[in-house]
Amino acid sequence: MKHTGTRIGVICALLAVVFTLFAWRLIELQVAQHDYFSLKAAEKHSIRITIPAHRGRILDRNGEELAVNIPVRTVTADGTHIRNPAALAALAAPFLDLPVKELAEKLSTQRQYVVIRKEVSEEKAQDMIRAMEKAGQRGLYLEESAVRSYPNGEMLCHVLGFADHSGHGIDGIEKSFDKELSGQDGYRLIEHDRKGREIVVYRGQEQAATDGSDIRLTIDMGLQAILEKEVDDAYKSYHPESASAILEDPNTGEILAMACRPNFDPNHFNDAKPDQMRNRIITDMYEPGSTFKIVVASAALNEKIVDEHSRIFCENGHFSYGGKVIKDHHGNGDLSVSEILMKSSNIGSAKMALRMGDQSYYDYVRRFGFGEKSGIPLQGEISGLVNPPHRWDQLTKTRMAFGQSVAVTPIQVVMAMSAVANGGKLMKPRLVLSMGEGNRVEEIPPVREVVSKKSANFVAAALQRVVSDQGTAPLAHIDGYPVAGKTGTAQKVGSHGCYMDGHFIVSFAGFFPVDSPRLTGLVIVNDARLGSEANYGGLVAAPVFARIGAKAARYLDMQPSSDGALAQMANSSTSQAEAKIR
Amino acid sequence: MNGNRRRPTNSIEVNLLAICLVAVFFFGLAGLFFVYLKNQQHAVGDQARMIEFAIREVEAKNDALKARITAMTSRGALQRRIDEGYIRLEPIRDTAIARVTPPLPAEPDGVLRTAARDPDSRFGAVAPLRAVSR
Numbered sequence: 143m144k145h146t147g148t149r150i151g152v153i154c155a156l157l158a159v160v161f162t163l164f165a166w167r168l169i170e171l172q173v174a175q176h177d178y179f180s181l182k183a184a185e186k187h188s189i190r191i192t193i194p195a196h197r198g199r200i201l202d203r204n205g206e207e208l209a210v211n212i213p214v215r216t217v218t219a220d221g222t223h224i225r226n227p228a229a230l231a232a233l234a235a236p237f238l239d240l241p242v243k244e245l246a247e248k249l250s251t252q253r254q255y256v257v258i259r260k261e262v263s264e265e266k267a268q269d270m271i272r273a274m275e276k277a278g279q280r281g282l283y284l285e286e287s288a289v290r291s292y293p294n295g296e297m298l299c300h301v302l303g304f305a306d307h308s309g310h311g312i313d314g315i316e317k318s319f320d321k322e323l324s325g326q327d328g329y330r331l332i333e334h335d336r337k338g339r340e341i342v343v344y345r346g347q348e349q350a351a352t353d354g355s356d357i358r359l360t361i362d363m364g365l366q367a368i369l370e371k372e373v374d375d376a377y378k379s380y381h382p383e384s385a386s387a388i389l390e391d392p393n394t395g396e397i398l399a400m401a402c403r404p405n406f407d408p409n410h411f412n413d414a415k416p417d418q419m420r421n422r423i424i425t426d427m428y429e430p431g432s433t434f435k436i437v438v439a440s441a442a443l444n445e446k447i448v449d450e451h452s453r454i455f456c457e458n459g460h461f462s463y464g465g466k467v468i469k470d471h472h473g474n475g476d477l478s479v480s481e482i483l484m485k486s487s488n489i490g491s492a493k494m495a496l497r498m499g500d501q502s503y504y505d506y507v508r509r510f511g512f513g514e515k516s517g518i519p520l521q522g523e524i525s526g527l528v529n530p531p532h533r534w535d536q537l538t539k540t541r542m543a544f545g546q547s548v549a550v551t552p553i554q555v556v557m558a559m560s561a562v563a564n565g566g567k568l569m570k571p572r573l574v575l576s577m578g579e580g581n582r583v584e585e586i587p588p589v590r591e592v593v594s595k596k597s598a599n600f601v602a603a604a605l606q607r608v609v610s611d612q613g614t615a616p617l618a619h620i621d622g623y624p625v626a627g628k629t630g631t632a633q634k635v636g637s638h639g640c641y642m643d644g645h646f647i648v649s650f651a652g653f654f655p656v657d658s659p660r661l662t663g664l665v666i667v668n669d670a671r672l673g674s675e676a677n678y679g680g681l682v683a684a685p686v687f688a689r690i691g692a693k694a695a696r697y698l699d700m701q702p703s704s705d706g707a708l709a710q711m712a713n714s715s716t717s718q719a720e721a722k723i724r
Numbered sequence: 725m726n727g728n729r730r731r732p733t734n735s736i737e738v739n740l741l742a743i744c745l746v747a748v749f750f751f752g753l754a755g756l757f758f759v760y761l762k763n764q765q766h767a768v769g770d771q772a773r774m775i776e777f778a779i780r781e782v783e784a785k786n787d788a789l790k791a792r793i794t795a796m797t798s799r800g801a802l803q804r805r806i807d808e809g810y811i812r813l814e815p816i817r818d819t820a821i822a823r824v825t826p827p828l829p830a831e832p833d834g835v836l837r838t839a840a841r842d843p844d845s846r847f848g849a850v851a852p853l854r855a856v857s858r
Binding site: 207210211212213263264265268286288291293294295296297339340341342343363367 | 762765766768769770772773780781783784785787788790791794795797798799800801
């Protein structure tokens with residue numbers, strides 16, 4: 143009896159252990175790994191469908207739509223649902239713009255998922271489904287999709303960039319903010335009935351899509367239209383290799399307009415050549431020529447190497463230095479700093495540079511933002527080329543003073559000019575005003591103070607004289623608004639590193655109104671088909687700047703200053719002026 | 725002979741039977757109700773699916789139309805219309821401008837000031853009326 147009791151006890155214990163193990167396993171399956179196994183089970187009999195997120199729009203600062211989505215459908219086929227491929231092909235082919243024979247071949251399949259055609263318009267897709275329902279046909283299904291559209295076509299193409307057919311940004315803002323614009327696709331696990339329709343009751347896990355954020359740019363399309371028109375006219379008139387222009391708010395660093403030629407239509411980016419797709423304002427570097435004189439003048443003033451009363455002998459137009467001769471366009475004697483800028487004296491600028499220490503001069507060039515990326519949120523920006531002093535030869539310093547032996551990008555020049563306009567602060571270019579609903583991006587503080595306000599104001603006043611009858615850019619004058627600026631005429635450097643005869647990059651960088659600058663602009667015309675005697679920044683780029691400025695002032699409703707108005711009257715004939723005063 | 729002469733029979737527990745019947749009835753009723761509800765659920769699900777489909781269709785059509793409106797009113801499209809002569813831009817004469825805020829007085833320099841921009845005006849930041857400085 144004792145043995146029997148022991149046996150029963152052992153068996154019971156074994157059973158208890160076995161059932162405990164079963165129970166443990168059951169708890170593990172049902173509780174501990176519930177999520178994992180329920181997902182596995184769902185995968186067995188469920189279909190995961192993607193809920194596509196809508197790509198965010200790109201807007202200008204006033205809410206004008208620059209990039210939008212057009213809903214389209216992807217037509218797919220389930221071969222197992224198709225009874226009569228020929229009949230279905232004959233019915234659907236006109237809606238899909240496909241030959242009946244080709245479609246019939248595609249539909250003669252037993253595969254459950256075949257993409258028949260992408261980017262079918264919403265209207266055509268719905269018409270096709272209705273026709274199929276009417277004819278009692280099935281086997282073709284629609285998937286949601288969208289194509290990116292740029293309503294303004296070529297306008298602002300280099301800033302906007304484009305997105306590919308799968309909706310991923312490839313260039314421009316589309317690329318830089320692809321993550322923010324794309325959002326996050328959602329999903330839903332569903333079950334189908336025999337006819338391929340969803341059984342809503344058995345809907346499984348669902349994750350809603352998060353739509354991409356709308357991006358509001360600092361670009362003002364009113365100003366952009368003005369800029370595009372003028373750049374286009376210049377491109378057609380002078381037949382240059384390229385033409386570029388930019389407008390910026392010097393106080394905030396906001397880019398208000400930006401245009402390059404040649405350009406392309408982002409709606410048909412496949413047809414564009416690489417040359418058309420380059421945003422030359424950030425990807426091209428060039429020798430700036432005389433526009434760079436603002437750097438040496440500001441630096442020398444800030445370092446108190448010269449002051450407003452200093453006079454520099456300009457060697458009557460011929461200055462031998464380091465075995466080479468530096469020439470001025472017109473021979474000059476003693477000139478003040480202001481006159482050096484006004485008359486664009488190479489010799490005066492070179493002599494100011496020579497008075498500065500190498501490292502100190504180099505530091506100022508770098509502090510103005512040359513030799514480093516400006517930080518504009520666009521792909522492909524280059525930093526230009528500014529060699530450090532240990533790589534300089536005897537001539538480098540003098541050449542840099544008037545914009546040779548240095549390579550800069552247009553965005554760097556316009557930001558440097560803005561630093562002069564706003565009292566000496568280098569701003570970071572800003573292209574995005576806000577992201578999403580009401581999410582205003584924080585204002586970007588100045589990168590650094592480059593020169594003192596006093597020095598900047600002195601240079602600004604000197605640059606105002608450039609846009610006078612005595613200066614090199616009287617054609618940059620805008621009626622009613624005092625303008626300050628600097629011309630640049632630089633010989634092009636060929637592929638062998640030598641200057642090319644008769645090939646020039648001419649530019650004008652300026653700002654207005656001088657007393658309270660609201661706009662800084664830069665116009666560059668690269669290798670205009672003009673004779674050397676007419677191919678100057680003051681003759682080619684400055685008038686374009688003036689036209690842009692005049693139209694922009696009207697568009698922005700800027701109040702003309704009395705100085706500007708008097709200048710306007712001075713330009714008109716005396717009798718007209720007298721009549722106006724009367 | 726005092727034995728029970730009554731033939732032995734299986735008695736029916738009426739009460740128990742009634743309870744069982746009622747229970748079965750209720751179970752049956754519950755089952756039918758469950759099936760009914762399940763069918764209703766499927767019907768409502770189908771309706772929901774159709775409504776979702778209709779909403780998506782309307783949204784897609786709406787988006788397509790909005791995109792068309794944007795394309796037709798874009799600057800490029802309007803410029804084309806102007807070039808074709810379909811629409812024309814007429815400069816606004818000073819005499820035709822109704823000023824919502826008083827203009828600044830003309831100053832001795834003879835410059836006619838533009839209408840002051842009033843951010844609180846009903847036109848917001850971009851006033852549609854502009855005077856040209858002469």
